[in-house]
Amino acid sequence: MAVDTATAPALLDESAVARKPIHGWSLAVLGALMTVGALTQLGGREVLFRLDQTSPGAEWALPASFAVAVLGVLTALGGALMVYGIQRRFHKTVLAVAVTCFALGLLLWAMSPEGVVFRVEAILAGALFLSMPYIFGALSGVVCERSGVINIGIEGQFLMGAFSGVLVASISGNVYIGIVGAMLAGSLSTLLLALMATKYQVNQVVVGVILNLLALGLTGFMFDQLKKTPGYNVAASVPVLDFGPLAEIPIIGPTLFRQNLFVYVGLALVALVWFLLFRTRWGLRTRSVGEHPAAADAMGVNVNRLRFWNVTAAGLISGFGGAFFTIANSLAFTKNMTAGLGFVALAVMIVGRWNPLGVLAGALIFGFTTQVSRYLDTAGNSIVPGEFLQMLPYAVTIVVVAGLIGRAKAPAADGVPYNPGDK
Amino acid sequence: MQLELRGLTKKFGSFTADDDIDLTVEPGQIHAILGENGAGKSTLMNMLYGILRPTAGQILVDGEPVEFSGPGDAIAAGIGMVHQHFKLVGPFSVADNVQLGREHTRGAGVLSIRDAREAVREVSERYGLALDPDAIVENLPVGVQQRVEIVKALSGPKTELLILDEPTAVLTPAEITELLEIMRSLADSGTSILFISHKLKEVQSVADTVTVIRRGKVVAELPPTASTAEMASAMVGRAISLEVDKTAAEPGEPRLEIEGLTVVDDQGFKIVDGLDLTVHSGEIVGLAGVEGNGQTELARAVLGLMKPASGRVRLDGRDATHEPPAERIEQGLGYIPEDRARDGVITEFTVAENIILNQYRDRPYSKRGVVDAAAVRKRAVDSIAEFDIRTQSPTELVASLSGGNQQKVIIAREFSRPRRVLVAAQPTRGVDVGATEFIHSRLITERDTGTGVLLISSELDEIYALADRIAVIYNGKIVGEVDPDTPREVIGRLMVGADADAATEADHAENDGGDR
Numbered sequence: 040m041a042v043d044t045a046t047a048p049a050l051l052d053e054s055a056v057a058r059k060p061i062h063g064w065s066l067a068v069l070g071a072l073m074t075v076g077a078l079t080q081l082g083g084r085e086v087l088f089r090l091d092q093t094s095p096g097a098e099w100a101l102p103a104s105f106a107v108a109v110l111g112v113l114t115a116l117g118g119a120l121m122v123y124g125i126q127r128r129f130h131k132t133v134l135a136v137a138v139t140c141f142a143l144g145l146l147l148w149a150m151s152p153e154g155v156v157f158r159v160e161a162i163l164a165g166a167l168f169l170s171m172p173y174i175f176g177a178l179s180g181v182v183c184e185r186s187g188v189i190n191i192g193i194e195g196q197f198l199m200g201a202f203s204g205v206l207v208a209s210i211s212g213n214v215y216i217g218i219v220g221a222m223l224a225g226s227l228s229t230l231l232l233a234l235m236a237t238k239y240q241v242n243q244v245v246v247g248v249i250l251n252l253l254a255l256g257l258t259g260f261m262f263d264q265l266k267k268t269p270g271y272n273v274a275a276s277v278p279v280l281d282f283g284p285l286a287e288i289p290i291i292g293p294t295l296f297r298q299n300l301f302v303y304v305g306l307a308l309v310a311l312v313w314f315l316l317f318r319t320r321w322g323l324r325t326r327s328v329g330e331h332p333a334a335a336d337a338m339g340v341n342v343n344r345l346r347f348w349n350v351t352a353a354g355l356i357s358g359f360g361g362a363f364f365t366i367a368n369s370l371a372f373t374k375n376m377t378a379g380l381g382f383v384a385l386a387v388m389i390v391g392r393w394n395p396l397g398v399l400a401g402a403l404i405f406g407f408t409t410q411v412s413r414y415l416d417t418a419g420n421s422i423v424p425g426e427f428l429q430m431l432p433y434a435v436t437i438v439v440v441a442g443l444i445g446r447a448k449a450p451a452a453d454g455v456p457y458n459p460g461d462k
Numbered sequence: 463m464q465l466e467l468r469g470l471t472k473k474f475g476s477f478t479a480d481d482d483i484d485l486t487v488e489p490g491q492i493h494a495i496l497g498e499n500g501a502g503k504s505t506l507m508n509m510l511y512g513i514l515r516p517t518a519g520q521i522l523v524d525g526e527p528v529e530f531s532g533p534g535d536a537i538a539a540g541i542g543m544v545h546q547h548f549k550l551v552g553p554f555s556v557a558d559n560v561q562l563g564r565e566h567t568r569g570a571g572v573l574s575i576r577d578a579r580e581a582v583r584e585v586s587e588r589y590g591l592a593l594d595p596d597a598i599v600e601n602l603p604v605g606v607q608q609r610v611e612i613v614k615a616l617s618g619p620k621t622e623l624l625i626l627d628e629p630t631a632v633l634t635p636a637e638i639t640e641l642l643e644i645m646r647s648l649a650d651s652g653t654s655i656l657f658i659s660h661k662l663k664e665v666q667s668v669a670d671t672v673t674v675i676r677r678g679k680v681v682a683e684l685p686p687t688a689s690t691a692e693m694a695s696a697m698v699g700r701a702i703s704l705e706v707d708k709t710a711a712e713p714g715e716p717r718l719e720i721e722g723l724t725v726v727d728d729q730g731f732k733i734v735d736g737l738d739l740t741v742h743s744g745e746i747v748g749l750a751g752v753e754g755n756g757q758t759e760l761a762r763a764v765l766g767l768m769k770p771a772s773g774r775v776r777l778d779g780r781d782a783t784h785e786p787p788a789e790r791i792e793q794g795l796g797y798i799p800e801d802r803a804r805d806g807v808i809t810e811f812t813v814a815e816n817i818i819l820n821q822y823r824d825r826p827y828s829k830r831g832v833v834d835a836a837a838v839r840k841r842a843v844d845s846i847a848e849f850d851i852r853t854q855s856p857t858e859l860v861a862s863l864s865g866g867n868q869q870k871v872i873i874a875r876e877f878s879r880p881r882r883v884l885v886a887a888q889p890t891r892g893v894d895v896g897a898t899e900f901i902h903s904r905l906i907t908e909r910d911t912g913t914g915v916l917l918i919s920s921e922l923d924e925i926y927a928l929a930d931r932i933a934v935i936y937n938g939k940i941v942g943e944v945d946p947d948t949p950r951e952v953i954g955r956l957m958v959g960a961d962a963d964a965a966t967e968a969d970h971a972e973n974d975g976g977d978r
Contacts, residue, residue, distance in 0.1 A: 319572050320565040327551045327562050334549035336513070338563025338614075339534025451552070459513060 056124045059134075063121030066137045070115025073144050077107035084151040091158040092293045103151035110144035113137070138438070149415050160293040162410055167294055167302060169413075170406025171367065172197065172377075174305045175360025176384025177391060177398040178312050182353040183229070184393055185316060186346045187329040188236045189454040191247030193357050194381025195254030196225040200361020202258040205372045206265070208275040217275055218362050225358015226351055228254060233350035237343040240456035251381075259374045276369035277301065301367040306399075308356065313395040325349055329450035332457040342457045360384075383433070393450060408435045463524060463540055463622035463654050464489055465510075470519035472505050479505040481678040482519070487623065492645060492655045494669035494686075496662070498697050498894035500864050502678040503658045504546070507625050510656075511543045512536040534563070542615030546628040546658075548607055550614075552600030556593055557582050560614045585617050589648065604754070605637040612644070616653075623654040630664055634752050635922060635954035642668045660697070660895075662690040663923075698895050708906045711930035714743035716779070717914030718764065718883045723773035725759045725938075733759040735938035736773065741883065741914040746905065748929025748946070749918045752957050756938035757918045758800060761887045764916070765797050766790050778882050791820060794882035798872055798889045800918070802865065806872045809861035813853050814842035816860050817875050845874040850900060866897030873904060884908055887918040902928060922950060 081104035090097040117137025125133065150157050176193040183190035203224035208217025228250055235241040265271040280303060282296035316322040324345060327335040332342040364376050387405055391397030412431040465487040472480040480502040487493045497503045508514040510521065512530030520527050523539050530536045536543075550559050557578040566577035582595040591609050599607060608629065615624055626645070630638045645668055649655055659665050665672055666686055674682040674696040682696040694702045718741040725734035734756040741747045751757055762768040764775055766787035774783045782790055791797075799805035807816045818827050818838050826837040842856035851870045853863055860868055869889065876884070886905060890898040905928055909915050919925050925932055926946060934942045934956040942956045 320567055321571055323554075323558060323562060323565060323573060327554065330553060331549065331551045333547075334551050334559075335562065337511070337533050337543065337545065337549040339532055339537060340563055341532070 054126050054128065057127045057130070058124040059121040059130060062134060063118045063123075066118025066134075066141070067115045067122060068118070069141055070111045070113070070118055070137070073111030073114065073141065073148075074108045075111075077104045077111055077144075077148070080104075081107060081148070081151055084153070086147050086150045087156045089156050089158050090160055090289050091156075092160040092164075093287055093289045097289070101147070103147060107144045107147050107151075110140045110147070113140040114144065146411060155415070158414075160290060162407075162414055163290065163294045164298065165414070166403065166407040166410040168299060168367075168406070169409045170402040171301050171305045172360050172363050172380050173384045173387045173402035173405050174309060174398060175363065176357055176381050177388040177402060178308055178395060179225075179229075179353040179357035179360065180385055180388040181312065181316075181391075181393055181395060181398060182325075182356065183232075183350050184388070184453050185329045185450055186325050186349040187332060187450060187452040187455060187457070188232065188346055188350050189243040189247065190229065190232060190350065190353065190357075191244055191385065192228060192232055192250035192254075192381075193360075193384050194377055194379065195247075195251040196228045196354055196357035197361040197364065197377040197381045197384075198254040198258045198375070199224040199228050200358035201364040201376060202261065202361075202372045203358070204362035205272055205275065205365045206261075208366065209271050209273040214275040214277055214366060217366060218277075218359065221362035221366070222355040222358040225356070225361055226354035229354030229357070230351045232354075233347045236350065236456065237347045240458070243454050243456075255375060258372070262372060262374055272371045274369050274371045275366055277366060299367050301363050304359070309395045309399045312356075316395065326450070328457075329452055332452050332455075336457070336459055342459070346457075357381075389449075392448075405435065463487075465541075465623055465654060465656075466522040466525075467506075467510075468520040468522065470506065470509060470521065471517045472502075472509055472514060473517045479678055480509070483675070483678075483680055485673055485680065487654050487656055488670075489622075489654055490649050490652045491670045492649050492657055492668055494657045494659060494665040494672045495675060496659060496665055496672055496693060496697055497675035498660060498896075499866070499892050500894070501675045501697075503675060504627065505678075506675070507543065507627055507656070507658060510536065510625060511541060537563075537618045537621075540618065540620045540622040541625065542618050542621040542623070543625040544608065544611045544615050544627065544629055546631065548611055550599045550607055550610060552598075554599055555595065556597050556599060556602075556610050556613075557595040559599055559610055560585075560595075560617050564617075564619075581617065582613060585613050589613070589616060589644070591644065604632045604752070605634065605640075608633065608637075608641070621653070623656065624648065625656045625658070627658045628660070629657075630659065630661060632753060632920075634957050635950060636958060638664065662693050665693065666690065694895055700896075702895055702899060706902045706906060706927045708928075709910075711745040711909065713745040713930070714912065716740050717743045717777070718885075718916060719774075719776040719779075720760075720764070721774040721776070723760070723763060723775065724771045725756070725763050725768055726771045727759070732771075733938055734763065734770075737935075737938060737940055739916075739933055739940055741916050743882075743912045743914050744909060745930045746909050746915040746917050746928050748925035748932045749916060749935055750922060750925045750932055750953055750957060751920065751935035753920045755935050757887065757920075757935060759938075760935070761797070761800065761885050761916075761918055764885055765795065791879070794880055796876040796879070796881045796884040796913075798869075798876060798884070798886040800887035800891065802868055802872065802892070807860045807868055809859065809868075811860060812857045813846070813851065813860055813863070813871055814838050814856035816871050817842050817845050817856075817878070820875055821878065841878075845878070849874040849877075849904075864894070865892040866894045869893050869901065870897065873901065877904070877908070881908070881913050884913050884915045885918070886915060888920065889917070890919075890921070890924060922953065926950075 084103040085100040086103050086106065088099045088101065114137045117133050120133055121130070176197065179196065180190050180193055200221035204217045204221030207220025208214045211217065232246055232250060235246040236243050262272070277300040279297060279299050286292045286297040316326065324335060324340050328340065328342050328345050336342050365372050383405060387398055387401040390401035408431050412429055416429065467483055467485040470480060470483040471478070483506060495503055505514060509516045512533045512535050522528065528539055551562070560582050561578040566574045566581060568574045579595040582593060586593045591613055593609055593613060599610060615621060629641060633641060642664065645655055645657065657669060669686045672684040672686060672688065672693065673680055674684065674693065676697060676699055684693060684696065720737055720739045723734055723737045724732055727733050737760065749757060759768055763770050766785060770783065774781060776782060777790060777793060777795060803809055818841060821827055822833060827834060827841070839856055845851065846853060846856060849870045851874065852867050860871060863871070889901050889905065893901065905915060905917065917925065917928055929946050932944050932946055932948065932953065933940050934953055936957060936959040941959060944953065
């Protein structure tokens with residue numbers, strides 16, 4: 040072993056100049072259209088930014104046609120660069136910048152009609168708030184998939200949590216007991232998944248789909264039954280924590296220091312799961328079980344037991360996330376109120392590359408998109424129909440997952456059942 | 463540590479993998495266990511290491527009976543194992559791999575990276591096994607990964623017995639020499655070693671005692687001075703010829719011409735990098751190289767399973783670069799793939815179905831789109847006889863055959879059409895000595911009928927036994943084409959891409975060969 044064998048094979052030269060005509064032309068055309076559109080259509084319109092909570096008077100107007108035209112030019116420029124040919128290692132950056140410019144341009148355009156005001160603080164605070172279900176769902180997914188079990192049933196755990204949270208809170212009269220109930224309900228769902236995945240080694244995707252349908256049917260049925268007897272489906276809420284003077288700092292105050300309890304739990308959970316995964320014995324073993332269970336087994340780690348408990352525990356997180364839909368929003372339960380966000384959380388997990396910090400970034404993008412689409416929809420006067428705006432988060436999912444992230448690497452043993460003695 | 467096995471038996475249903483095995487490993491001894499694939503070696507080791515529970519029998523450590531309910535118990539008893547298939551977590555650092563299962567913590571389960579690093583340094587210095595604790599394992603060469611496995615095995619609380627399961631299978635000749643030296647020095651410092659292998663020369667050179675296992679039973683205890691022929695006969699249960707008889711090659715016109723072939727993987731790596739190689743009719747060209755240097759992708763590109771980024775593949779003089787695989791097969795390209803279970807056979811199909819996989823559309827096997835079962839069966843019966851496939855019937859599932867017999871099914875299929883070119887990738891991997899003998903003689907026959915044979919093998923012995931010309935591949939390029947009488951060390955150096963010196967020496971060897 041004096042000689043190290045096999046140096047890495049020759050890489051395609053990253054500094055070589057290469058073209059990407061399809062992406063390039065698309066961006067160039069879109070950017071050009073946006074520029075022309077901005078200059079001809081937006082006339083004297085302005086986009087109004089307002090610090091609506093800390094200092095209601097503060098406003099800033101941006102000439103819409105100028106700003107959108109600049110962003111359009113930047114988009115087109117990025118596209119042109121890709122058509123002309125640039126060094127390979129800059130491709131992703133240029134693509135990301137151009138797409139971002141285009142998206143911002145669209146956003147400003149949508150904000151430009153008379154009477155629409157970009158209420159900075161309300162929108163940012165709302166974006167953080169709305170990113171919470173994605174954070175809880177995706178973190179639950181991260182814990183499961185890092186252990187090697189695919190959790191496609193996040194949606195079902197959300198429903199179980201949303202329903203049970205309100206039910207338990209209504210019965211007990213204590214919202215916190217309700218939240219614990221939501222967590223246990225989510226965990227009950229993942230307990231089934233854990234059992235199927237470890238003891239019975241059933242295909243985990245199938246189990247996940249069935250658990251989703253089961254949760255949908257079960258909560259729907261219970262909802263109908265409880266409608267007949269009032270008092271079991273009563274909206275409850277948790278307090279908004281206000282950090283006093285900190286909350287008065289422009290922009291970041293209302294966003295970070297005057298939020299619902301759920302937001303602080305979510306942010307703390309991101310840090311906690313990251314620390315546990317990457318800095319503790321439990322995390323090392325969990326990751327090894329998800330990557331190479333046979334290696335963990337050979338070192339005396341009980342693979343299936345660890346998977347079982349991790350998956351069961353992950354349900355506590357997604358169940359908590361379920362309570363967001365009802366308790367954090369002060370709403371009573373309604374059928375299918377999670378509206379597929381559990382699946383978006385799954386996408387957030389992939390966008391975040393199975394890493395809690397990545398999940399945070401992904402969830403914020405999705406939360407912001409959701410918030411903007413809702414805001415524009417309610418602000419009325421929008422030039423884009425509301426249905427299209429509601430599609431925005433999903434469209435962003437497709438663009439981000441397919442275009443910018445490309446092939447993300449899942450834990451190697453994700454979804455593969457383990458039998459002691461396997462190689 | 464003294465380790466004794468008494469009447470150790472393992473049954474899987476009605477199948478007995480290990481039957482009444484008695485064995486004693488003395489302290490500081492290298493005890494080799496020799497046996498063919500499927501002889502029960504791995505099952506035995508898995509019982510020793512607590513992965514499998516014995517059906518009957520006892521394991522004694524220093525005279526005391528022990529029972530292992532998992533690898534953790536075996537590790538605690540002082541047994542360390544280096545697995546044939548590395549049990550390393552690729553994205554982890556060396557230190558994390560070594561500490562997995564016995565983590566260094568600062569209390570409350572929080573890892574101490576510094577302690578883990580220090581522990582690796584300590585062990586690697588004590589045994590002279592250089593390692594960077596922070597390197598990510600999947601970026602390391604195979605030989606170094608194995609070093610990680612050894613350090614991991616030695617890092618147990620009191621490792622006194624090391625099990626090495628087929629440790630040389632993935633190593634270069636230089637790495638093998640070094641590993642054998644490491645084993646020797648470990649034994650000299652008192653560690654007992656159980657060395658599982660089917661490579662006779664290595665066993666001869668390093669073992670103190672040799673136990674031969676066949677079909678789950680101990681059939682012989684031999685001294686390391688026993689001849690390789692004696693060992694091979696004990697393994698197989700009959701006299702066996704280790705030499706391949708062949709006459710000088712009579713190369714004719716070029717059959718397979720690879721020109722400037724470049725294959726890029728999905729991450730943008732040039733796996734095959736401007737490779738040139740020609741195989742003529744009536745010769746076997748042996749492609750030697752450490753695995754993972756582009757052999758797999760080269761074979762797949764020749765067959766048409768991978769699209770080359772640039773370059774040409776000519777078959778029989780025509781440009782086949784853009785032909786689909788079916789067309790190439792139609793025109794006389796035969797292929798024995800390296801990954802038998804994935805690319806070679808459909809394990810859930812019967813023997814007969816696998817044998818006609820490349821002809822099922824043609825008469826007489828199907829008429830108007832309906833398969834003629836009688837014709838298929840007849841053909842299968844003939845092939846089973848001709849290629850000596852050990853199966854209960856043509857309708858047995860291929861999954862239940864041994865590796866050697868699966869390989870014979872592939873050969874029976876590929877040899878059923880008239881061939882111009884044959885690409886044989888690792889044709890005897892995981893195949894027992896008896897079947898190897900058969901496969902080698904078929905390859906020679908194939909050459910003698912005028913086929914151009916490209917033999918891709920990571921076993922230098924096999925290359926030397928069969929090849930008329932040896933090309934060495936390194937990093938996706940041919941780094942030397944030499945005669946088969948070139949010394950091993952020269953080829954070994956070429957295989958690891960060691961400098962221009964080796965290349966010039968190889969040139970000399972080639973010239974010398976030319977003078978012969």
